[in-house]
Each structure stands twice: as structure tokens, then as C-alpha cells.
Amino acid sequence: xxxxxxxxxxxxxxxxxxxxxxxxxxxxxxxxxxxxxxxxxxxxxxxxxxxxxxxxxxxxxxxxxxxxxxxxxxxxxxxxxxxxxxxxxxxxxxxxxxxxxxxxxxxxxxxxxxxxxxxxxxxxxxxxxxxxxxxxxxxxxxxxxxxxxxxxxxxxxxxxxxxxxxxxxxxxxxxxxxxxxxxxxxxxxxxxxxxxxxxxxxxxxxxxxxxxxxxxxxxxxxxxxxxxxxxxxxxxxxxxxxxxxxxxxxxxxxxxxxxxxxxxxxxxxxxxxxxxxxxxxxxxxxxxxxxxxxxxxxxxxxxxxxxxxxxxxxxxxxxxxxxxxxxxxxxxxxxxxxxxxxxxxxxxxxxxxxxxxxxxx
Ligand SMILES: [Mn+2]
Numbered sequence: 001x002x003x004x005x006x007x008x009x010x011x012x013x014x015x016x017x018x019x020x021x022x023x024x025x026x027x028x029x030x031x032x033x034x035x036x037x038x039x040x041x042x043x044x045x046x047x048x049x050x051x052x053x054x055x056x057x058x059x060x061x062x063x064x065x066x067x068x069x070x071x072x073x074x075x076x077x078x079x080x081x082x083x084x085x086x087x088x089x090x091x092x093x094x095x096x097x098x099x100x101x102x103x104x105x106x107x108x109x110x111x112x113x114x115x116x117x118x119x120x121x122x123x124x125x126x127x128x129x130x131x132x133x134x135x136x137x138x139x140x141x142x143x144x145x146x147x148x149x150x151x152x153x154x155x156x157x158x159x160x161x162x163x164x165x166x167x168x169x170x171x172x173x174x175x176x177x178x179x180x181x182x183x184x185x186x187x188x189x190x191x192x193x194x195x196x197x198x199x200x201x202x203x204x205x206x207x208x209x210x211x212x213x214x215x216x217x218x219x220x221x222x223x224x225x226x227x228x229x230x231x232x233x234x235x236x237x238x239x240x241x242x243x244x245x246x247x248x249x250x251x252x253x254x255x256x257x258x259x260x261x262x263x264x265x266x267x268x269x270x271x272x273x274x275x276x277x278x279x280x281x282x283x284x285x286x287x288x289x290x291x292x293x294x295x296x297x298x299x300x301x302x303x304x305x306x307x308x309x310x311x312x313x314x315x316x317x318x319x320x321x322x323x324x325x326x327x328x329x330x331x332x333x334x335x336x337x338x339x340x341x342x343x344x345x346x347x348x349x350x351x352x353x354x355x356x357x358x359x360x361x
Contacts, residue, residue, distance in 0.1 A: 001109045003037040003142060004030050004227075006212040007177025008198035010077065012054040013046025015202025018231055020057065022200035026212060026229045027061050030068055033214070036109040038068055041177025041196065042075025042118065042146025048084045055085055063091035069106050070094040074117035075146035075177055076158055081119065097144070101128040105136055111217065112136070114171060115144040122157035123147075126165055140217045143174040149195075163188040172222050173215060180206055185213070185224045192222060200230045204267050204296050207234040232293055234265040241279065241301055242272035242342060250279065251287045259291075266292040271346055273304045302349070310349075317352045324348065 009023055030038060044058070062070050074080045074096055081087070086096040095104055097115035105112045112135065116126070126147060147159035154160055158178055166174055167189030174193040176183075182197030196213050198206060210230035216223045237258050244250045250270075258266070270279055281297040288295060311321045324345040331338035 001037070001111060001140070001217045002033055002035045003039060003111070003215045003217070004033075004035045004212050005039045005041065005144075005173075005175035005194070005196045005215060006199050007041035007146070007175070007196050008043045008075070008180050009040075009200070010043055010046040010198065010202075011058060012050030013077075013202075015200065016054070019200045019202060020054070022210075022230050023058070024061060025231075026199060027065060027068075029227065029229060031065050035068060035214070037106065037111060037113065037142070038070045039113065039142065039144040039175040040070065040072040041144050041175045042073050043077040043177060044072060044075075045078035045085045047077060048079055048081055050078075050085060059091055059094070062094050066091070066093050068093060069109065069113075071104065071113045071115060071144055072096040072117070073115040073144040073146050073177070074119075076118050076121050076123070079118040079120055099123070101126070103133065103135075103141075105139055107136065107139065110138070110140055111142055112139040113142050113144060114169065116159075118146060118159070123159040125150075125156070126159055126161035128165075128169065140220075140222075141169075141171045142215075142217075143169060143171040144177075145174060146177045148178060149176065166191050166193050172217070172220075173224070175213070182210070182226065192224065194224070201232075201234055204234050204265060204294075207236050207267065209233060232264050234267055235261055235292075236267045236269070238269045238271060240272040240339075240342070241270055241274045243275055245275045246277065247280065247284055247287055250274070250284060254288060254291070261292045262290070264292060265294045265296075267296050267298070269298045270301050272342065273302050273307055275304060278303050300346075317349075320348050320352070321345070 009019060011019055070093055078085055080096055097117040099119040101116045103112050103114040147161045148156040150156050150160040152162045169191055171191045174191055176193055176195045179195045180198040183195040185192050185194040194213055198210055201210050209228045211228040213224050214227045239254055241250050279299050279301050281299045285297060310318055311325055324341055327341045328338040331341055
């Protein structure tokens with residue numbers, strides 16, 4: 001039995017057409033792969049009631065794959081409210097969870113899906129109902145929820161849930177939504193859980209590959225694999241401008257190192273020290289017009305004059321810069337690539353400014 005976990009599609013909102021294309025691409029993928037259950041972990045729609053055309057396109061697409069059971073846990077953007085997206089006729093294969101943690105059995109696929117939805121734009125922390133349910137033996141338990149993974153007792157208006165509580169659900173897999181960045185698949189007790197992240201990024205803050213988790217249930221086990229389903233992406237690129245004597249040279253280096261990315265957004269970070277001029281980011285944007293769908297430049301370059309000035313400081317920072325410039329100079333004399341020493345200089349300077357962030361996967 002295969003299932004697909006997606007979240008935060010925000011259909012009917014900004015970047016609408018692209019988000020809709022990713023949604024339709026996902027349904028085509030589900031059909032091709034023979035996926036039985038689609039877990040939508042909230043914010044399928046961008047608003048409690050989106051425009052009629054968007055809603056109709058979505059419902060008709062679901063109806064077009066009647067063997068796919070669509071299990072929706074409404075999120076803070078698309079809560080289950082009167083007059084909302086989930087009020088009124090929906091295809092027979094689509095189900096939206098209400099505010100309380102409950103389950104629906106799908107014996108044809110050998111699974112039971114647990115979930116709870118937002119019924120307002122803010123929701124209290126996760127609280128499973130203590131009702132005794134008569135459950136069918138032998139079904140595999142999946143869950144779908146929109147909420148904030150938080151430490152116990154942490155404040156959040158978005159249905160806080162702690163790892164300990166995930167473990168207590170006893171599920172095989174919990175599909176989470178709300179956080180637009182994908183998380184790896186993690187474990188709490190015997191329960192695996194993950195944020196799939198949004199299906200399609202629409203801005204510079206949603207970088208990298210976006211898609212869904214494809215799950216395969218085999219007896220007591222579940223396997224998960226990320227599937228890229230997005231169209232355009234935001235690519236985070238860094239360009240070192242050391243030695244460039246003009247903006248034209250910077251643009252030429254861009255073309256050589258990064259090249260055309262016409263289907264994607266590029267978030268370009270400039271580093272290093274240009275020779276004898278300061279980078280004008282707006283002018284560079286104009287020079288690079290057409291290289292990307294959209295571009296944003298973060299200028300982290302340091303004029304050489306600044307470096308020379310810092311090297312004269314009678315401070316620890318000054319001593320560090322002198323030493324690194326010396327190392328770069330010696331590497332160049334030996335005909336070696338000073339890239340490592342330059343990177344060390346850059347990171348060291350950031351450390352002096354308290355700006356170093358380590359990215360741990
Ligand atoms: Mn959300």
C-alpha cells in the first residue's frame with residue numbers, strides 16, 4: 001500500500017498558478033504510482049474560502065482519481081468552518097477531519113487514518129480524545145495533523161505537539177504540516193514522523209527542492225522517500241568576487257560559475273573583496289537581467305581597502321586578518337588556490353562580528 005504525504009499547498013494564494021501546477025503534477029504522480037491514500041497535512045488552500053474556480057479545480061481533480069482516498073487535516077489557513085472550502089459537496093473519496101483527534105478506517109487499503117483539523121485560525125495544543133473506540137484489528141495506523149512541533153508546555157497558537165505526544169499516539173507514521181521547510185523522517189517511540197514542507201515554493205524564503213513524502217506500508221513496516229514535485233525553485237548561490245575589477249567582470253564570473261537559471265529564482269550571495277571598487281547590487285541586478293526568473297542579491301563583499309585597514313588594527317581581529325592575508329599571499333606565490341584561506345578569512349571575520357551560523361542537517 002502506497003501513500004503520499006503533502007502539506008502547505010496554499011492553493012488560491014500568491015504564486016497561485018505555479019502552486020496549482022505542482023498540485024496537479026502530484027495527483028498525476030499518485031495515479032502513476034498507484035498511491036492509495038493521500039494525506040494532506042493542512043493549508044491545502046490559502047484561505048478559509050478560496051475563489052470558486054480554484055476550489056472546483058481541486059475537487060474535480062480529486063474526483064478524477066476515485067481510487068485515491070484523500071484525507072485532509074485542515075490547517076490554520078483553511079480551517080473547517082461554515083461556508084469554508086470543506087463545507088458543501090465534496091467528492092466521495094475526499095474526507096476532512098474535524099477539530100477532535102479521530103480516525104477513519106480504510107479496510108480496502110489495510111490502513112486506518114487518524115487526524116484532527118483546525119476549526120479556527122488558532123488552535124490549542126494537541127489533545128487526543130480519550131474516547132474508547134472500537135477499532136478493527138490488523139489495520140496499519142497513519143496520522144495527519146497541522147501543527148507546531150514544540151517542547152512540552154511551549155506556547156503556540158498552532159496546535160503545539162511534543163515528541164512525547166507523538167510517541168503516545170502509537171501510530172506507524174504521522175504526516176505533519178505547517179512548517180514550510182521539509183524535515184527528515186524522525187522517530188518518537190515506535191512512531192515515525194516528518195514535515196513534508198510545502199509542495200511548491202513561491203518566494204525567496206522557500207528555497208530548495210519541494211515535494212512530498214511517498215510512503216510504502218509493508219506489513220508492520222513503513223518506508224519513506226522524498227519525491228520532488230515542484231516546478232520552479234529558489235536556488236541559493238554564492239559567488240566569490242575576489243579579484244574582479246569591475247561589475248562586468250562580476251557578471252562574467254556569474255555566467256561562468258552559475259549560468260542561466262531561467263526557470264528558477266536565484267538568491268545570490270556575493271562574498272570576497274572586489275579590486276578597487278564597491279559592488280552596486282542594483283546595477284549588477286540590471287546587468288544580470290534575464291539570467292533567472294527572479295533574482296535577489298545579498299552583498300557580503302568587503303572592499304580591499306577595509307581589509308587593509310583592519311589588518312593595521314592593534315586588535316585580535318587585526319592580527320587574524322594579517323595572518324590570513326599573509327597565508328593567501330603565500331599560497332598565491334606558490335601558484336596554489338587560496339580559496340580555503342579566503343573562506344577561513346571570511347568566516348573568521350563573521351565570527352568577530354558574531355554572525356556565524358552553522359547549518360547542521
Ligand atoms: Mn499553516
